[in-house]
Structure formats: structure tokens, C-alpha cells
Amino acid sequence: xxRFKDVSFRYSKDQNYVLQDISFNVKKGxxxxxxxxxxxxxxxxxxxxxxxxxxxxxxxxSGDVYIDGENIAEKxxxxxxxxxxxxxxxxxxxxxxxxxxxxxxxxxxNLGIKxxxxxxxxxxxxxxxxxxxxxxxFPHQLSGGEKQKIxxxxxxxxKPEILVLDEPTSNLDPKSRIEIFKIVQKLxxxxxxxxxxxxxxxxxxxxxxxxxxxxxxxxRYGTPKKIFREADFLKKIGVRVPEIVEFSHCLLKDGYTDDxxxxxxxALEGLNVKSRxxxx
Amino acid sequence: MIRYTMxxxxxxxxHSIDPRxxxxxxxxxxxxxxxxxxxxxxxxxxxxxxxxxxxxxxxxIRKTLSFLKPMLPFVxxxxxxxxxxxxEKGNVIYQIWKLKIKDVNIAMAFAMGFRVLAMILSTFxxxxxxxxxxxVLALVKMKLPYDYGLTIAIALRYVPTLASLAVSxxxxxxxxxxxxxxxNILEKIRKYVPxxxxxxxxxxxxxxELAIAIETRAFGKPNRTFYRxxxxxxxxxxxxxxxVIFFVICLYLxxxxxxxxxx
Amino acid sequence: xxxVEDLCYEYESGFQLKNINLEVKGGExxxxxxxxxxxxxxxxxxxxxxxxxxxxxxxxxxxxxxTMSVAEIARSIGFVFQNPDNQIFASSVKEExxxxxxxxxxxxxxxxxxxxxxxxxxxxxxxxHPFNLSGGEKQRLxxxxxxxxNPKILILDEPTSGLDLKNxxxLIEIVKKLQKEGRTLIVISHDMELISDLCDRVVLMKSGxxxxxxxxxxxxxxxxxxxxxxxxxxxxxxxxKILGFGVVFSPEELYRKWRASHD
Numbered sequence: 141x142x143r144f145k146d147v148s149f150r151y152s153k154d155q156n157y158v159l160q161d162i163s164f165n166v167k168k169g170x171x172x173x174x175x176x177x178x179x180x181x182x183x184x185x186x187x188x189x190x191x192x193x194x195x196x197x198x199x200x201x202s203g204d205v206y207i208d209g210e211n212i213a214e215k216x217x218x219x220x221x222x223x224x225x226x227x228x229x230x231x232x233x234x235x236x237x238x239x240x241x242x243x244x245x246x247x248x249x250n251l252g253i254k255x256x257x258x259x260x261x262x263x264x265x266x267x268x269x270x271x272x273x274x275x276x277x278f279p280h281q282l283s284g285g286e287k288q289k290i291x292x293x294x295x296x297x298x299k300p301e302i303l304v305l306d307e308p309t310s311n312l313d314p315k316s317r318i319e320i321f322k323i324v325q326k327l328x329x330x331x332x333x334x335x336x337x338x339x340x341x342x343x344x345x346x347x348x349x350x351x352x353x354x355x356x357x358x359x360r361y362g363t364p365k366k367i368f369r370e371a372d373f374l375k376k377i378g379v380r381v382p383e384i385v386e387f388s389h390c391l392l393k394d395g396y397t398d399d400x401x402x403x404x405x406x407a408l409e410g411l412n413v414k415s416r417x418x419x420x
Numbered sequence: 421m422i423r424y425t426m427x428x429x430x431x432x433x434x435h436s437i438d439p440r441x442x443x444x445x446x447x448x449x450x451x452x453x454x455x456x457x458x459x460x461x462x463x464x465x466x467x468x469x470x471x472x473x474x475x476x477x478x479x480x481i482r483k484t485l486s487f488l489k490p491m492l493p494f495v496x497x498x499x500x501x502x503x504x505x506x507x508e509k510g511n512v513i514y515q516i517w518k519l520k521i522k523d524v525n526i527a528m529a530f531a532m533g534f535r536v537l538a539m540i541l542s543t544f545x546x547x548x549x550x551x552x553x554x555x556v557l558a559l560v561k562m563k564l565p566y567d568y569g570l571t572i573a574i575a576l577r578y579v580p581t582l583a584s585l586a587v588s589x590x591x592x593x594x595x596x597x598x599x600x601x602x603x604n605i606l607e608k609i610r611k612y613v614p615x616x617x618x619x620x621x622x623x624x625x626x627x628x629e630l631a632i633a634i635e636t637r638a639f640g641k642p643n644r645t646f647y648r649x650x651x652x653x654x655x656x657x658x659x660x661x662x663x664v665i666f667f668v669i670c671l672y673l674x675x676x677x678x679x680x681x682x683x
Numbered sequence: 684x685x686x687v688e689d690l691c692y693e694y695e696s697g698f699q700l701k702n703i704n705l706e707v708k709g710g711e712x713x714x715x716x717x718x719x720x721x722x723x724x725x726x727x728x729x730x731x732x733x734x735x736x737x738x739x740x741x742x743x744x745x746x747x748x749x750t751m752s753v754a755e756i757a758r759s760i761g762f763v764f765q766n767p768d769n770q771i772f773a774s775s776v777k778e779e780x781x782x783x784x785x786x787x788x789x790x791x792x793x794x795x796x797x798x799x800x801x802x803x804x805x806x807x808x809x810x811x812h813p814f815n816l817s818g819g820e821k822q823r824l825x826x827x828x829x830x831x832x833n834p835k836i837l838i839l840d841e842p843t844s845g846l847d848l849k850n851x852x853x854l855i856e857i858v859k860k861l862q863k864e865g866r867t868l869i870v871i872s873h874d875m876e877l878i879s880d881l882c883d884r885v886v887l888m889k890s891g892x893x894x895x896x897x898x899x900x901x902x903x904x905x906x907x908x909x910x911x912x913x914x915x916x917x918x919x920x921x922x923x924k925i926l927g928f929g930v931v932f933s934p935e936e937l938y939r940k941w942r943a944s945h946d
Contacts, residue, residue, distance in 0.1 A: 177847045178818055192632055218638040226636045232581055233629035236574050238553040245647035250638040258647045280580045283719065298638060310845045313719045314873050314915050339847050342918065378849035383876070383919035383934045390938035396945075404922045411926075411941075585769075591733050592770040595762045596828060597754040597786030614782065617772035621814065625768075 141302055141333045142166040142189060142224075147203030149184060149193060158184045159356045162203070166335060168301075171328045173344025173364070174337045176353035177378030182337045183229075185353070186306040189335070190220045208301070222251060224302040225295030229310055231287035235279035240271070240290055243279060247298035258297070265293040269323055285316025292323060302333040310339070317343070341374075342382045345402045352379060368400055425576075426487065426547040434477035434549045438656035439558035442546050445663040449542030452670045459530035461679035466538040469545065477549045484541070487548070491540055495533050502529035527681060552576050554650065561650055574630070582623060589618050684709045684867060685730070685760070685836060689739035692729055700725055700891045703739070707836065712868040714878035714899070717888035718913060723871045726888070727838055732756045758787055761834030765841045767825035776800070776816070776824060777809045783832045795831050803827040803857055819850025826857065836867040843877055855880065875903075875917050879932040887912060903930035 147162040159181045166172050176182050187193040191212045194201035205212050212220050228234060237243040244262045253261070266272045269289040279287060288308055295303065305324065309317040321343045328334045338344050350367040352360035354377045360367055367374070368385045375381060384407055388400040391410075401407040434442070449469070456462050473479045503525050510524030546555070553573065560569040590600075593614045600611050673679055690703040700722050707713060715723045728734040730741060732753040741748045743759055764770065773779035777796055784792045800806040803823040808816065813824055822842065829837070842858070843851040858881060862868055872878055878885065878899065885902050887895040889912050895902050902908060903920065916930065923931040928940040 177849060187632070190636060192635060196632070196635060216640075217635050218641040221636050221638040226632075228629060228633065230626075230629055233626050234633040236577055236630055236633065238551070238573065238577055242553060242648070246639075247637040249645050249647055250641050252641065252643045252645050254645065255647055255649070258645075280577075294637065315718070315913075318915065375848065378847050380848045383917060384922065386934035387919060387922070387937055390934060391941075394942075404918055404925070407922055408925065588764075588766070589769045591728070592764045594733060594753045595731055595757055595764065596770065596783040597757045597832065598782075599752065599754050599786065614770075614772045618769055621771075622768060 141168045141170070141208060142335070143204075143206040144188075145204045145206070147188065147205060148201075149188065150200040151197070152199045154199075157200075157356055159188075162358060164351060164358065164361065166302075166333060168333055169328070169331050170333055170349065171325075171347045172335045173341075173347035173350040174335060174353065175339060175341055175344065175350065175379050178339070180353040181356045182353055183306055186226060186228075186304050186335075186337060189302075189304050190224050190226050191215065191217050192226075218250065221247075221300070222298060223300055224304060225298060225300040227288070227291055227295065227303070227305040227308050229307045231284060231291045232280075234291040234294070235287055237279065239275075240266075240277050240279060240282075241275050243290060243294045244297045247294060251298060261297040261299070265296040268296060268326070269293045283316070284312050285319060288312065288316070288320055289323065292320075296327075300332075302335070303327060304335040304337075306337045307339065308336070309343070339380060341368075341380050345382050345385070352377075364402055365400060368402065371400075425552055426544065427551050428479055428483065428548050430478040430549070432476060432478035432549070434473070434545075436655075437549075437659050438650055438652050439546075439550045439554045440562060440650065440652065441656045441660040441663065442550055443555075443558060443562070444660060446542050446546040448663055448667040449545070450539055452667065453535050453539045453542065455670055455674040456679035457528065457531045457535070457681050458679045459527050459534060459681075462531050462534040462538060466534045466541065469538060469541045473541075473545060473548070477545070479548055484544075484548075487544055488537060488540065491537070495536050498536055499529040499533045502532050524681070531681065553648070557646070557648055557650055566644065578626070581626075582619070585622060586615065586619055589615050684744060686742040687730070687739070688742070690726075690729060690736050690741065691738045692725060692734060692736045694725075698722070698725070698891065700729070700736075703893055705886065705893065705896070707867060707869070709835070709867055710865050711884060712862055712870070712882045714882035714885045715869060715871045715888060716873070716875070716878060716885060716914065721888040721912075722891040723888055724840065725891075727762060727840070727869070727871065730756075730838070731760050731762045754787060757783070757832060757834065759834055760836045760838065761829035761832055762838045763826050763829045763840065763842065765844065767821040770825060770828070771813045771821065774812060775810050776805060776813050779813050779824060780828050780831050783828055787832060789832065795833070799827045799831040802830065802860070804853065817850075819846050819853065822846060822850065822854060823857070826854070830861070836869065837861065838869040838871070840871045841873070842870065843872075843874060875920065876932045887914075900930060 143165050144162050147159060148157055149159045150157045162185065174182060184193060187197065188205055193199070195217055207220060207223055235243055237246060241262060244265055245258050248258045248261055266275060269292055271286065271289050271293065274282065274286065274290070279290060282290065309320050312320070324334055324336060325346065336344055336347070344350055345364050345368070347364060349362060350364055351358055352367065352374065359377070360370065368381060371381045371385060371389050382402065384401050384403060388397060388407065391397045392400060397410050399410060401410050453462065453465065470481055470484050473484055474481055503521060504519060506522065506525030506528055510522035512520045513523050514521040556569045556573040559572070560566055598611060598614060600608065603611065685707040687703050687705040691699065691701060693699040703726060715726070717723055725734065729736050732748060732751065735749070743756070748756055771779060773782065780796045780799060781792050784795060789795065797806070800809055803826055805820065805823055805827060808820065813821070816824060839858070842854055846854065855877070858868070868881065870878060870881055882899065884897065885899045886893055887902055887908070894912065895908055903916070909916070917932065919934055919937060920930045920932055923929065923937045923940070926941065928937065931937045931940065
């Protein structure tokens with residue numbers, strides 16, 4: 141679904157490359173988590189997925205990016221946007237309409253969708269993010285979490301096959317974070333290909349694969365179990381490790397287990413505390 | 421709470437009229453205000469507008485006045501300027517030192533005061549009874565290119581965002597000992613630098629992100645459709661017709677020199 | 684040191700703080716927690732004088748703060764806002780940090796700025812443009828620009844939010860150093876691990892009221908209280924509760940407890 145082949149990039153004003161020799165694949169329906177310390181090139185990578193880099197933000201670009209088998213170099217951004225939706229960190233800048241309803245209509249309007257169809261899509265998208273009550277609301281008056289849900293919904297009305305989220309919750313409270321990630325997981329289960337960038341690795345521990353960036357290069361790639369096995373390496377480069385994983389590393393070190401746990405449930409299973417599982 | 425729009429939610433005839441008809445009425449009213457300078461004529465026009473808003477727009481007179489209140493200093497200044505620096509003609513009714521206060525100039529001051537108020541009100545009439553999105557849509561329907569319409573809509577949309585940002589920045593600088601009230605005028609102006617710089621930097625940042633967000637939503641693809649539509653109904657036509665008749669009558673009166681003062 | 688008595692505050696929009704009573708002793712470290720909109724920030728804005736309470740009083744070293752200006756309060760209570768971009772305006776790091784002391788007319792600014800920049804590990808950037816700093820460095824700059832005024836009480840709002848591991852650790856290290864020097868600390872955060880790491884006492888807020896005030900463990904072991912505030916426990920705390928070790932926020936501590944019971 142997404143394929144990067146030997147991609148390197150340098151912003152016009154900078155001397156150093158932000159990204160170098162990036163190659164990876166994301167399969168249809170896959171959930172890819174991405175992490176890395178600040179300045180490792182995560183956001184730049186996201187902007188490449190729909191061609192904003194190098195089409196709008198220019199610089200020294202080499203390599204090829206394929207979305208759904210097609211090289212996006214030959215495509216317009218609006219053509220790519222039909223397939224791939226991108227959510228940025230700050231929801232305020234992504235909601236530029238007077239009402240939620242118009243926000244959700246903006247994308248499909250640009251795509252030239254008929255009115256009745258847009259109407260249906262708005263209702264559908266609002267239901268998906270559980271925000272039906274806010275159809276007539278003014279975006280500025282919503283809370284941070286609500287804004288981000290509407291930002292997601294405003295892409296869903298374009299019916300993309302891929303959703304890329306660049307630190308979508310970094311300014312939100314824990315409750316909203318969990319809500320947003322539940323929505324993302326739901327979309328993934330429905331078959332959508334999802335890429336989530338997060339420095340809070342708790343939220344990508346359920347991903348199919350995780351990609352770790354450091355200083356503009358891919359330094360690790362694999363399943364969460366494989367990635368989190370190297371907790372010391374992650375911490376060394378400045379990537380947070382989920383607390384449950386840290387706990388299981390303590391157990392691992394002293395030989396109480398031979399596997400790491402990614403969730404409370406896994407930890408309880410691993411520790412054979414079956415009787416207490418009902419407490420969850 | 422910062423007010424971000426002048427729109428007042430009411431169920432009224434004026435609210436239900438197509439914004440295009442209202443834009444034209446608003447324009448007519450604005451021009452008509454310039455036609456006359458007889459204080460009784462302009463005054464009648466101003467008070468009629470308030471009553472018109474009350475009857476057809478269900479906007480309480482108190483509410484209308486509260487919207488006009490912030491404009492008062494401006495109006496009073498215009499009136500004072502007319503009284504003090506108006507025409508040389510007319511009879512002096514009061515004199516302090518070299519300042520002669522003349523009857524003609526007092527009449528003109530009232531005419532100008534009412535004119536400015538009526539002009540403001542003819543614009544407010546549109547803004548109080550029309551939602552911003554419908555206003556923008558109407559402009560686009562009246563052949564304003566969509567890009568411009570979108571730009572206007574976005575500018576209006578971000579007024580409250582920037583206003584609350586300005587408050588947060590001011591709070592942060594006050595917590596660092598900034599005292600905006602203290603000092604002479606020059607010092608006061610300089611004290612706004614620590615507020616303006618972050619505000620400008622963040623606005624630019626917001627604009628850059630906004631540009632990306634708009635692009636990711638397929639902006640620029642040819643053959644755009646519009647989800648919301650305006651339907652020009654029979655009553656909108658009647659309303660427009662009434663506005664035209666009103667305008668023509670006023671124009672006729674002006675040509676016949678009614679409602680003007682000779683100075 | 685700081686005493687809040689029956690503080691009540693009401694916004695125009697209706698949200699209110701109700702009967703807040705709080706005593707902060709010198710050298711204490713207090714965490715304020717609660718859902719979004721529970722009144723944490725409103726309370727702190729009252730403490731530093733950005734908002735003025737409707738009734739009750741705030742005593743700073745026995746002196747009522749109602750007659751003090753925000754700048755005067757800033758000499759004793761420093762509030763580091765969450766978003767450093769909302770305050771950075773100067774053209775060099777040194778100048779940025781000097782802003783507060785200049786406003787408060789503090790002596791030996793140069794020396795104080797140098798010291799604070801060393802404490803926050805920014806000395807090497809003293810002549811750099813603050814806009815070129817990384818997110819973590821900007822956060823430390825915001826801390827430095829408050830710390831330089833030498834407040835006895837330091838209030839931090841979500842100090843580590845948005846920071847990566849390295850930067851968060853560095854900031855916590857600095858804050859711990861300040862604690863050791865005897866500075867009184869108030870931390871607002873959703874991050875329970877951070878709160879449990881820095882604070883010994885927790886104030887729990889809900890709908891504008893303080894509903895609990897005490898040792899962190901005591902509050903988190905109280906089931907009913909947690910239900911009431913709908914606060915989410917971090918995964919590690921959930922696990923340790925199920926394992927029967929009460930609430931624990933650090934993986935290492937949980938492991939120690941688990942091992943002690945296992946062997």
C-alpha cells in the first residue's frame with residue numbers, strides 16, 4: 141500500500157539531510173507504528189507520504205514513494221489525498237470551517253461528490269468518531285480531543301484507504317488520547333491501513349510492525365515484541381518504552397520469564413495470575 | 421467568553437431571507453444614508469432601521485443598541501468635529517472665546533451622527549441576521565471566486581483562535597512581570613512587543629499548518645461541488661423587489677432635493 | 684507560606700471554583716491532578732493574580748495578595764506556562780531570560796541570568812536565537828525565564844508534555860535539583876508517574892472543588908475516590924493493583940514488590 145524506496149531529503153535551508161536511505165513497505169490493512177526521538181525525521185516522513193514534500197515544501201529529494209502501486213511523483217496532491225489522509229499534531233489548524241458539518245463536507249466537496257452522498261458520509265463519519273451531537277458546533281469551542289476527532293472525521297468523509305497520524309495526541313489529556321487510539325484501532329480493524337507516529341510508545345504497542353527512526357535513518361524495524369525486546373537501545377536513543385515492557389524486562393533479567401509483555405493482560409497471563417484476571 | 425460572531429439566532433422573516441437579497445438591501449441602505457443630510461430625514465431612517473430589525477428580524481431594541489454602543493465614541497467625535505469645524509455660514513448661537521457654535525453646524529452634526537449610525541446599522545443588519553457561512557456562500561454565488569470566499573471564511577474562523585492566543589500570551593508575559601498599564605505612551609507601545617512577537621510567530625506557524633491541512637483535503641481539484649446551497653425563492657424575490665422600490669423612491673427624493681440641507 | 688482560605692471564583696461562562704482551602708508549606712512539593720476542566724489552571728491563575736477571586740482570600744507569607752499586582756506576586760510565585768512558544772520573543776536566549784528581572788527591576792541581572800542558564804543547561808546557547816532551540820530546550824528556557832526571578836514557589840503546568848524521553852529526563856533532573864535547594868513546588872500534570880516521582884502530596888480536583896488532599900498513595904488506593912473522579916490509572920498502576928500491591932507508578936518499584944512477595 142505504501143512503499144518507500146531509497147528516499148533521502150534535505151530542506152532547502154538546511155545543510156544536513158533530515159532523512160537518508162529510507163526504504164520500507166506497509167501492506168494493505170497493516171497498522172504501522174513509528175517512533176523516534178525529537179528531530180529524528182518522523183514528521184518529515186509523514187509529509188512525504190502524500191507528496192506535500194517535495195511538491196509544496198521543497199528541498200533536495202531523491203528516491204521514490206509509491207502509494208497503492210503508483211509513483212506519487214507523477215500525481216497531484218489532491219489525487220493522492222483521495223487515497224491517503226494525513227492528520228497533524230495541532231487540531232486547531234486542521235479545522236478551518238465555521239461548523240463541524242462544513243468541515244466534514246470540505247474534502248468530499250473538493251472531490252466533486254454529490255450532495256446526497258456527502259450528507260450520508262457526514263453522518264457516517266460522525267458516528268464513527270461518536271461525535272453526532274456536534275454536527276452544528278463551532279470548531280473553536282470544542283475541546284482538544286473533540287477537535288482531533290473531528291479532524292479525523294473530516295478525512296474519513298473522503299473515504300481514504302490509508303490514514304497517517306503524526307503525533308495526533310501529544311497535546312491531549314490521557315482520556316482523549318485513549319479515545320483517539322480506540323478510534324484508530326477500530327478503523328484498522330475495519331480494514332484501513334494505518335500509520336501512527338508517537339513518542340508515547342504505549343499507543344503503538346498493538347501495531348503489526350514498528351519502525352524506529354534516529355537521526356534520519358531507520359534504525360529498527362519489526363514486530364512490537366521484537367522492537368521492545370531491545371528496550372535499552374530504545375532508551376539510549378531517547379525513545380520511551382511502555383511501563384509494562386519495562387516491568388517485564390526486570391522479570392526477564394532475573395529469569396522469571398522468557399518473553400516480554402505488551403499489555404496488562406499479557407503480563408497477568410505470563411505471571412500465571414489467572415484467578416485475578418476477572419478484576420480487569 | 422469572547423464573542424466571535426454578530427449573528428443572533430432568531431426565527432424571523434429577515435433571518436429566512438436569502439443572503440443575496442440581504443446583501444443588496446444592505447448596500448442600498450448604505451448608499452441611501454449618503455443621499456440625505458437633513459438630520460430629521462437621517463434620524464428617521466436610523467430609528468426606522470431599529471424598528472425594522474425589531475419587527476422583521478426579531479432583534480430586541482436593547483440588543484441592537486448594545487451592538488452600537490462600542491461605536492459611540494467614534495460617532496461623538498465626528499459630531500464634535502462638525503460642530504467645531506463646520507461651515508462658515510449660519511447664525512452663531514453660542515460663542516466661547518474664538519469658537520463659534522452655529523445652528524447649521526449643530527444640525528449637520530446630528531445629520532452626520534445619524535448617518536454614521538445608520539450606515540453601521542445597515543451593515544450590522546446583514547451580520548446580525550445572516551450566518552457567516554451563508555454570507556460567504558452568497559458571495560461565492562454572486563460570482564466571487566471560491567478561493568476568495570474560502571479566504572474570507574478562514575479569516576473570520578480564526579478571529580477567536582487568535583484572540584484567545586493573544587490572551588494566553590499576555591497572561592504568560594504578565595507572569596514574567598510585564599505591566600501593560602504602567603509608563604508613558606511610548607513605553608506602553610514598547611511593552612506590546614513581547615506580546616506581538618509570539619503572536620505573529622504563532623500565526624505564521626498556524627498559517628503554514630493550515631496550508632498543509634487544506635491540501636490534504638484535496639483542495640484545488642477541478643469540478644468542486646457544494647454541499648450547502650442557497651435557493652432563491654419567491655419571497656426572496658419579493659424582498660429584493662421591495663428593496664429596489666425603496667431605493668428608487670429615495671433616489672427620486674434625492675433628485676428632487678428633499679431631505680437635504682443647503683450649506 | 685501560601686494559604687488559600689475559602690476561595691471562590693466564577694467565570695462569566697458559569698464555571699466556578701468552590702470553597703478552595705489549601706495550605707502550602709515551605710519546601711513542600713504538591714501535585715495538582717484532576718480531569719480537564721476540573722479547575723486546576725483556574726486555581727493557579729488565581730494564585731498568581733491573573734484571575735481575581737470573588738470571595739475568600741489568599742495569604743502569601745501572611746500577606747493578603749488581593750492588593751498586590753501580578754508583577755509583585757511574580758516575585759514570590761513563579762508560574763511556568765505549558766507552551767513555551769507563547770512567551771518567546773527576544774532575539775537571544777540571554778535577552779529572553781533577562782525580561783522578567785528587568786520588569787521587576789531586580790539587581791545583578793547579568794549574574795543571575797548566567798547562573799540560571801547554567802542550572803538549566805542552556806549556557807552554551809546564551810547568544811543563540813531562542814526560536815532555533817529544540818522543543819526540549821525551549822521548555823527549559825521557559826523554566827529559566829521564571830526561575831531567574833527567584834520565586835520561592837515554583838508552579839509547573841504539564842512540564843514534560845510533548846517532550847521525548849531525553850528532554851523529559853533532563854527537565855525532571857533540574858526540577859529535582861531545585862527541590863533539593865528547598866524550593867516549594869506545585870506541579871499540574873496528567874502524568875501520574877511524574878507526579879509520583881516529584882511530589883509527596885497530591886491535591887485532587889473535580890468540578891471546581893478540591894475533593895482530596897493528602898499522600899499520593901493514600902489517594903490512589905481509594906477506590907471510591909478514583910471512580911468519582913474518573914481518573915485513568917496508568918497501565919503499570921492497574922497491573923500492580925490487580926497483583927495486590929496497591930498503586931505503584933514505577934516498573935522498578937512494582938518489580939521489587941513482586942519479587943519480595945514471590946521469593
